Every structure is written in C-alpha cells, then in structure tokens.
Amino acid sequence: MLEPVKLADFFTVFFSAASVILFGASYALVFAWSRVRNRPRLMPLAYAAYVGLFVSVIVLAFAANLFNNTFWTVIVMLMLIGYLLAPHAIWYLCVGTHADELEDGHADTSAAGAAPAKIFQQR
Amino acid sequence: MSQTQALWWASESFWRKTAIWVTAGSFVVLIFLTFDTVKQITAGGKRVPAYSVINNRIDYVFDEKRNFQVPVIGPEEPLFGKKLTEEEAAALVSHGKLTTQAKNCMNCHTLLGNGSYYAPDLTKSWLDQSWGSKEVREQQMVEFLMNPQDRLHNALGRKMPNLGITEAEARATVAFLKWMSSIDTNGFPYNFKPIDQADAAPAVEAAPASDPAAAAPVQQ
C-alpha cells in the first residue's frame, strides 16, 4: 500500500506537493481574472499554470512512488482531470449564481460588469 | 423579473439540497467506518492487544508482506517479573494512562505522534535503546520518571521537570508505555531500531552513551 519515500527524494516530495496547490491556485486565479476582466490574452498564462500543476503532480507521483499502486495512480489521474475542470465549473457557477443580478441592468456597465454577462448570454 | 429561467445547477434550492445530501451521506459513511474502526481498536483485538500483553516480550520487526515494521508479541516476559491477570494488567495500565494525563505528558511529548514537540515521541519508548539493556530497562524507567530533573538528557540542556510521580505511578506508567508499544501503528515510527531483547545476549552495550550530543537518560 505504501512505499516509503527515498531520502534523496525528500525535498522533491515536499516541494512538488506545495507546487501542486500553488499552481492550482494560480491557474484558477488567472483563469478567473482573464474572464472577469475580459482579457483573453491572459488565458495562455492560466494554462501555463495548469501545465505547471501537471508537471508537479507527475513529479510528486514519481517521488512518492504513487505509480506503483493502482489506487494511487487513479488518485493522480483524478487530480489531473479534477483540477483542470474545477475552475471552469466554478466559473460557470459564478456566472450562473449571479445571473439575474446581471440582467437587472446593474448600474455598473463597465467592462468589468459586462464581461460575465456577455459570456452568460453566449451560452 | 428576470426572463431567463434560473439555471437549475446554479440555483439556491439545488445547492441547499446538495449540501444536505452531501453532508448526510458523508456522515453516514463515517458512522459505518467508525463502527468498524472502533471494533478493530478495542483492546484485545489484533491491532490493539489486550492489556495482559505486558506479560510478554514485545518487539518491532520488519514485515515483508506489509512492507513496514510491526509489533511482534514474543515469549512470556512479565513486567517487573510478576505475571498479572487480565484484570490486574488492565488496572495497572489504566493507572499509568491516568498518570500520563494528570501529569500532562502530552504537552511536551507526542504519543502515537500526537501532542507536543518539545520532547521525544513515546510510542516506542519501551523499546528505546537508550534505556541501556533489557535487564536494567524497567528499573531505569521507574527511576527516571521519579527523578528526571537532575539527569542530563542531552547537550541542549533540555530537561524533564519533576512532576511528583510516585513509585506506584511510575511503575504503572511503564506498564502503559509497554502496552502502547504493542499497538499496530502501520509502521510509525519508520526505521526505528529497537533495543536488543534476544535471550542469549550477554553483550549489553547497546546505548551509544559515548556520544555527548545524544547522551541517554541513563547517564547520571
């Protein structure tokens, strides 16, 4: 079930585990920012962060010997897919939950306010 | 007022129901697992042995199949040379456990890895090489617990205070520690090197008493 981490891999394990979450957050943050500010040029940056996350997960999985075991391999796959889709899902939730507020002709019609509305209408 | 139908997956009522179902579902699963876990960790089972295990030798040996160290119950080796019944053993261990609580051990030490980080983990303290040898260990432990304050533990000058532990309490505490070392902790602590408990082992010098930075409590 468990295979202890090799001493040489210690730093790698801690560092990659922290990177997973930090890249995950950066991905989510830039993703949301790019959409809310209507700046599509930022989107590649968001996916670059996701690539960082992807690499970190793989590095972590090798260092912590996760691929030697089916259960942990499945967890790794789920994390890769889950963290890719989560910001999208949450974004749609944001737009969805704020939907009638946006239609009510919110006083604020600046780019900031209009962007989500536009995305919402495209659906 | 709004023309579009509220999206069902973004609606308040959908998420209220989801919250309730997810919480209730997780809780039910937890309850089922708890029944099983409590059964498995009740003293007297395979993972957590009966208190009378203190009548036997306890070791910590690598298990190929599980890929970590596991406690191994050995031949009869009664604590303080006196074999106890299950009731006597339970009473003694309980007295020891109460002592660890009343003296607040957990606010310096860790037990099973939980507690404070100012002093060593006590999970396998019974098996620690620092007690010298199997022959003197019990007496060393009792004396240490009763008068820890004037024993140099280490080069840092960190000392255990005198907590007013009586001899009866000290002996009970040792019983508790011996019993605790028999719990199957899934290989925690990792890579632990237990004291030599082999029978025909007159070569006693196991403690690295020559290293001042790591001087054991045995040193006066």
Added chain:
Amino acid sequence: MAALGTLSTANLNGGQKLAVKYFTVAVALFGAQVLFGLLAGIQYLNPDFLFGILDFSVNRMLHINAMVVWLLFGFIGSVYWMLEDEAGVPVVGLGLGNLIFWIFTLAVVVVVLVYLLVQVGPGELKSIWLINEGREYIEAPRWADIGIVVCVLVFFYNVASTFMKGKFSGIAGVLVMDLVALAGIYLAGMYYTPNISMDQHWWWWVIHLWVEATWEVLVGCLMAYGLIKTMGVRRKIVETWLYIEVALMFGSGILGLGHHYFWIGTPEYWFTIGGFFSALEPIPLVAMVVHAVFDAGHHKLKSTNNPALAWIIAQAFGNFFGAGVWGFMHTLPQINLYTHGTQWTASHGHLAFFGAYATMVIAFFYMALQKWRGGVYMSGNLVGAWKWKWAIFLLHAGMIAMVMGLLVAGYEQSQIERAIGGSDWVAYFAGQSHRWFMQGMFWRMVGGWTFAAGFVLLAWDLMTIGKRETRPALAVQAEAAAA
C-alpha cells in the same frame, strides 16, 4: 445619543451589547495566548528559563487553550452581533445569555488559575475532573467541560429561538445546524479510556471535525453576513454560495478525518480514505479564490469599513495557504509518515489557525467598533489609519517568519530524526541540536516578538480607532437598492 466617535452601548442592540463583552474577553485571552506562546518559544532556546516554575508543558497548555477559548468567545460574540439584525427581532432570553457570559468567563479564570498554580495532580480520575485532562486542546477539566456544554446549550437556545421567533434566513439555517454539530462533537471528547488508540480516535473527532468542518462553516456564515454588511452583496447570491461551500467543505472535510487515522492503531483502509479526501480538501478553497476574483472584478470594491475588509481578505488568503497549501503538503500518508508530529505540524497549525480563524474574528472586532462608536467613518484616509495598517502588517510578518522558521526546522527534523534516525531518543535529540533546527527556533522567536508587537498595536488600535473621527460611515451600497 452619544456623539459620533464616542464609545457608547446606546449605539448597540441587545445582542450586540452582549457581543462586545465577549469580544473584550476574547482580546484579553488573545493577549494571554501570545504571552504564553512567547514563554514556550523562549524555552526552546533557553531550557532553563522558568524551569520548575512554569514548565514548557504549562506554558504550552495555556497557549493553546487560550487560543481555543478566545476564538470560541470571538465566534459566540460574532453570532450575537449579527443575531438581531439577521432575525429582525430582539434576542430571546438575553438575560440568561448575559448570566451565562459571566459564568463562562469566571469558569475560564478558575481553570487558568488552576493550570498556573496547581499544574499537575496525582494519577487518578480526580485529577481529570478537577485539574486538567492532559489531552491536547481539550485539557479543560471535566467539570469545566460540563460547564462549557451548558453554556453552549444556552447560547444555542438564544440563537435558535431568536431565529424561530423572527426571520429564519438561509444563513440562520446553516448556522443553527452547524452549532448543533459543533456542540455534539465536543461530547466525543468527554470520556476517559485507558486505551490510547480509542482516546485519540475520538479526540480527532473533536479537533478535526471542529477545525476542518464545523468551524469552517461557522466562519462561512460570518463571512456571508460580513459580505452583505460591508459590501452590500446580494443575499440570494451569498446564501447560494454558502450552500456551495457547505457541500464542498463537508463533502471533503468529514471523511478527510482519515488523514489523522494513519498511525494511531486504526485500520489500513484509512490510508485510502484519508489520501483521497485530503486530495479533495483544497477544492473548496480554490472555489473561494475563483469566486472572490469574480466578485472583486464585478462589484466595485468600495467598502464602508476598510480594516474589516482588509481582515476579511486576509482570511481568504490565510485559509488558502494555511489549510490548503500547508495542509496538503503533509497530508499524503507517504509524506506524513515522516512529518507526523514534527515542527512541520506546528508550522501548519499556526498558519491555519491564524489565517482561517483569528483573522475572521478580528474582522468582526472592527465591524463592532464602528457601530459601537455610533457608525463612525472607517474608509480611506481614516484618522490614525497607520495603526491598523501597521498592526495587520506586523501580525502577518511575524506569523510568516514563525511559520517559515518552523517549516525549515520541520524539514530538517523529518529527515534527520525520522527518516535517518528512526525516531528514537537519540535521533530526536540529533534532530533538535541540528543547526537548521536551532536557526528555525531563533527565527520563530524573531517572528514571535514581531507578532507580539503587532498584537500590542492591534489592541491599542481597537481601543482608539475612530475616536477622533467625526465623519459618519459611508452608506452600504446595497445591490438590491440599485436594482
């Protein structure tokens, strides 16, 4: 009616008058927490300091107990603060609530005096009933446990019957259910067993299901109220998000309990469950990040209370880093095997408790003061704003220095003591005397003193903020009004 900027309880409703009493005691206990933390931290560098008088165990117990109690007082106060507003009627049974406040406070004083003066007892049940229980965080003797349960029941009665009489909003529903769970879980920690595995199994129910489930949701309720109040976010949206948070938090947090069941004698299937749900635990935190960005880009951030908003923002980040990043770093069993019970744990504990909970309670202190001083101005270029700004800066700088020092020490410890040394007595002290460890402890103290300076400034600011201000608070620009 007192002049603007003067502290006067005439500005407060009944629940709020009670709330500020709880807040006052909370700040005092926060001070005690800092004091005993410093004493314990000094003992790492100088073990003879107060040896035999106030031993490390005593200081540490006071440090963490003061923390638990001041946060609970802060939460209870915050709930009383919003209660009448949220329900739209005066607090039911307020007199009883007041009485309980005094009993609760008195009990805390007695417990602290016994900790300080009696410290330890003989190894008998009597000690556990009267002196201390010797179980981390819930050391309070059994008589006090029972007292706490009675106090919480009265508090619960106040809250539930007030909502029942008035409006039962979505926030109210979540809050009431959460309080039931929070109090019920405490009962799991109230019994004696000689079996240490069983003991710790239930002990984690209290600790984990408090901080990673019920407290998170309680803070979610407070945050929801805070967002409506300081930023005028619409209720329907806030409540929908509260439900989303509850679903994600409880969905990952309840079974996340498994990450404490790797090494205490509990069966191996907890590796699987703990590992899986721990991997999920950052999801709700990521959700909050995305939603915060959405909101920030969407509403013009114009707040009526800058210090409160700053602390609410600090909460979002603190929760994410302390619980999400620091928590995930050591949560997989492959890693936890080495970090379990090291300074690594202490690093995470500090950042998570401060980041997720202390910040939220402090935000409520500022909200309370604004109204207590008659709805005084607390937005940009507030008179004497340097104090709150420096306080929040020093507290965070100190906390980050402490957490980084502990992290370096914990990294060294997991390698030298755990992996190489095998965690025995000799290995433990080899780890503790390592250069990195000692430097980590030194930097923890640098951070600790910085934090203490920040606390003094915070306390001073809480006593004076808005005093020399004559402008009234900006009106909340409620979205509902705009529509």
